[in-house]
Every structure is written in structure tokens, then in C-alpha cells.
Amino acid sequence: MTSSPSPVRLAAWSMLGVPAAASLLAGIGADLLVLDGQHGLYDDAALVAAIPGAARVPVHVRVPHNSPALIGRALDAGARGVIVPMVQSGDEAIAAARASRYPPLGERSWGPLAAYRGEPTIDPVTANEAVWCAVMVETARAVADVEAIAAAPGVDEVFVGPFDLALALGTTVGDLLADRSPGNPLDTVVAACRRAGTVAGAFAGGLAAAENLIGRGYTSVAVAVDTQVIAAAGADLISAARSLPAPASPPPAA
Ligand code: 3PY
Ligand code: MG
Numbered sequence: 001m002t003s004s005p006s007p008v009r010l011a012a013w014s015m016l017g018v019p020a021a022a023s024l025l026a027g028i029g030a031d032l033l034v035l036d037g038q039h040g041l042y043d044d045a046a047l048v049a050a051i052p053g054a055a056r057v058p059v060h061v062r063v064p065h066n067s068p069a070l071i072g073r074a075l076d077a078g079a080r081g082v083i084v085p086m087v088q089s090g091d092e093a094i095a096a097a098r099a100s101r102y103p104p105l106g107e108r109s110w111g112p113l114a115a116y117r118g119e120p121t122i123d124p125v126t127a128n129e130a131v132w133c134a135v136m137v138e139t140a141r142a143v144a145d146v147e148a149i150a151a152a153p154g155v156d157e158v159f160v161g162p163f164d165l166a167l168a169l170g171t172t173v174g175d176l177l178a179d180r181s182p183g184n185p186l187d188t189v190v191a192a193c194r195r196a197g198t199v200a201g202a203f204a205g206g207l208a209a210a211e212n213l214i215g216r217g218y219t220s221v222a223v224a225v226d227t228q229v230i231a232a233a234g235a236d237l238i239s240a241a242r243s244l245p246a247p248a249s250p251p252p253a254a
Pocket of ligand 2: 085138161163164
């Protein structure tokens with residue numbers, strides 16, 4: 001695994017749903033790769049196809065919702081962790097954590113797909129120790145119960161979705177990030193995580209938001225998103241190429 005120079009864990013984030021995108025993003029120096037099955041194009045088949053070629057960094061999957069079946073399938077496909085969206089309460093956080101682990105710590109059902117690929121399976125005790133369960137706080141209700149969510153047994157990380165959180169609070173991501181007043185929910189989450197000994201993570205999607213979130217104390221930040229990276233880098237290149245010196249008149253025909 002490529003290590004980052006700071007204690008902050010930096011994630012690459014893939015929306016595109018194809019193995020090539022996942023494999024490319026696994027090589028950009030991030031500490032882990034997230035495949036997005038909620039708003040991205042990773043369905044079940046795409047996860048099974050993409051994970052093996054991207055596994056030189058830990059691959060986590062954002063599942064579409066808090067469902068034991070979906071969490072189990074993502075882990076069966078080889079994900080090392082899950083990000084579970086729209087978790088509203090301590091009880092829902094406990095359910096997500098238990099869906100991520102085999103008995104006696106949870107209710108995950110046995111059946112890793114590694115066996116179908118002829119790869120060794122990881123025994124249940126080791127799998128329980130290695131798995132990472134991040135639950136997303138992105139509603140007002142979740143912020144109100146964040147102490148219980150952060151302290152839920154088996155929850156490794158509370159991961160903020162600033163876009164949904166801003167929507168829920170009737171504001172914009174820009175205003176939420178710019179707001180430095182006491183009681184900003186972004187700071188409430190960090191404080192609850194510190195008290196519980198849980199990692200505070202957030203989706204940034206760009207450098208300015210990452211700087212803001214890291215400054216607030218987030219230690220796990222998703223910063224490079226394939227769709228945005230392609231669009232932004234491509235637009236910069238096209239724009240720069242348009243200003244290259246060109247002959248005043250078209251070259252003569254051959
Ligand atoms: C959010 O900001 O709501 C997210 O879920 C980021 O992907
Ligand atoms: Mg969201």
C-alpha cells in the first residue's frame with residue numbers, strides 16, 4: 001500500500017463502474033480506493049469484475065443502502081470495507097457493523113467469491129478483524145444521534161456526505177464548509193468521533209474541500225473522483241492547447 005505523507009488517509013473514488021477505471025485509480029498513490037455502488041455505476045457484476053485488478057490498494061465499496069445482503073455481497077466480492085450511506089441512528093450503525101462481520105460479532109453469511117476464482121479464502125476471525133465499516137452521517141437526524149453512531153460497536157469510521165448533509169440542512173456545501181460558527185455539524189462529527197475513538201472521514205471531491213475538512217480534524221478524506229479528474233484534466237489540456245501558437249494561415253495542401 002502506498003503511504004501518504006500525512007496521518008490523513010486519502011481515498012480515490014471511482015464512479016465509472018468499469019475495471020479499467022478502478023485499476024487506474026488504484027495506481028495514483030491514494031491510500032485506498034472506493035468503488036461507488038450508490039451513485040456510481042458499480043453494480044454487483046461490475047464490483048466482481050473490478051475488485052481483483054484494483055486490489056493493490058485496499059478497495060472499499062459504498063453500497064447503495066444499509067442492507068445486510070448488499071454489504072455481504074460487496075464483501076464477498078473482495079471489498080476490504082464498506083461505506084454505508086444514510087445511516088440515521090446508533091441502532092442503524094450497529095446493524096451496518098453487524099452485517100459486516102461473521103458470528104459471533106455479527107450476522108454476515110459465509111460465501112466469499114475468492115473461492116470461485118481459485119484464491120484462498122480468508123478465515124472468519126481474520127476477516128472480522130480486517131474488515132472496515134464506515135457509516136455515513138448525512139442527515140440532520142444522524143447528526144442528532146452522532147454520539148451513538150460514532151460509539152456503535154464495530155463502527156470503524158463515521159463518514160460525512162457533505163452534499164446530502166447540506167441539502168438536509170437547507171444550505172449549500174460551500175456555505176457549510178465556510179461556516180466557522182460553533183456547532184457546525186462538521187465539527188460536531190469530529191468531536192463525537194474523538195470521544196468514541198472512531199475515525200472521522202468525509203467526502204471532499206476536490207482540494208479546497210479536502211483542505212477545509214482536514215483542517216477541521218478529519219483524518220480520512222476522499223479527494224480524487226474519476227469523473228471529475230477526467231473532466232477537469234481534460235478541460236485544462238484542451239484549453240491550454242487552444243492557446244498554443246498556430247500558423248496565421250492554414251498550411252499549404254500536400
Ligand atoms: C454526499 O456528499 O452526500 C455524498 O454522499 C458524497 O458522495
Ligand atoms: Mg450522500
